[in-house]
Amino acid sequence: RKEVEQDPGPFNVPEGATVAFNCTYSNSASQSFFWYRQDCRKEPKLLMSVYSSGNEDGRFTAQLNRASQYISLLIRDSKLSDSATYLCVVNGKTGGGADGLTFGKGTHLIIQP
Amino acid sequence: EPEVTQTPSHQVTQMGQEVILRCVPISNHLYFYWYRQILGQKVEFLVSFYNNEISEKSEIFDDQFSVERPDGSNFTLKIRSTKLEDSAMYFCASSEGTAREKLFFGSGTQLSVL
Numbered sequence: 001r002k003e004v005e006q007d008p009g010p011f012n013v014p015e016g017a018t019v020a021f022n023c024t025y026s027n028s029a030s031q032s033f034f035w036y037r038q039d040c041r042k043e044p045k046l047l048m049s050v051y052s053s054g055n056e057d058g059r060f061t062a063q064l065n066r067a068s069q070y071i072s073l074l075i076r077d078s079k080l081s082d083s084a085t086y087l088c089v090v091n092g093k094t095g096g097g098a099d100g101l102t103f104g105k106g107t108h109l110i111i112q113p
Numbered sequence: 114e115p116e117v118t119q120t121p122s123h124q125v126t127q128m129g130q131e132v133i134l135r136c137v138p139i140s141n142h143l144y145f146y147w148y149r150q151i152l153g154q155k156v157e158f159l160v161s162f163y164n165n166e167i168s169e170k171s172e173i174f175d176d177q178f179s180v181e182r183p184d185g186s187n188f189t190l191k192i193r194s195t196k197l198e199d200s201a202m203y204f205c206a207s208s209e210g211t212a213r214e215k216l217f218f219g220s221g222t223q224l225s226v227l
Contacts, residue, residue: 099146
């Protein structure tokens with residue numbers, strides 16, 4: 001099983017739509033969870049941390065299910081500027097270690113006008 | 114917003130040559146990292162550095178790789194004898210605390226090994 005697994009997409013959605021991404025992770029010892037955004041050929045940028053209770057930041061909502069080792073991201077009222085690759089990220093890796101972040105390969109989102 | 118700066122933005126080298134990638138982390142940050150991303154692949158952890166020593170490294174970070182903080186501001190990644198498969202975008206990152214906190218990434222150095 002891959003350490004962090006995501007549907008690569010692309011997800012093509014019309015502007016204003018709601019879109020949801022899912023991610024599963026294999027390391028049950030992971031303690032920190034994040035969604036990063038990466039534009040083409042650019043560096044990853046933190047979108048939001050993900051907490052067990054779920055958290056919201058404007059149009060973005062993240063959920064964590066530790067029992068199922070599953071993370072989600074919901075984007076409401078999508079904008080053209082939301083077009084990017086969304087990276088699911090957890091700390092730790094198979095075999096231990098707390099410093100290194102393990103990235104998923106990302107889900108590519110295209111918002112269409 | 115403070116930022117991590119990396120130089121050069123592009124580096125082309127011949128196989129077997131040594132390269133040094135440079136980074137200036139955010140000034141009050143304590144943890145420093147190198148990640149790499151091969152074209153079309155995921156971002157991969159290489160090494161973390163704290164208190165002037167390596168705190169963790171991945172299987173990718175073999176004897177050909179080394180890191181150094183030569184002064185109070187720079188953080189470098191050296192690849193001693195580059196291979197074709199070292200071609201990738203190398204990202205430096207820093208954080209105030211551990212990877213449980215927000216990581217700030219530099220804009221990367223695109224390394225091409227010919």
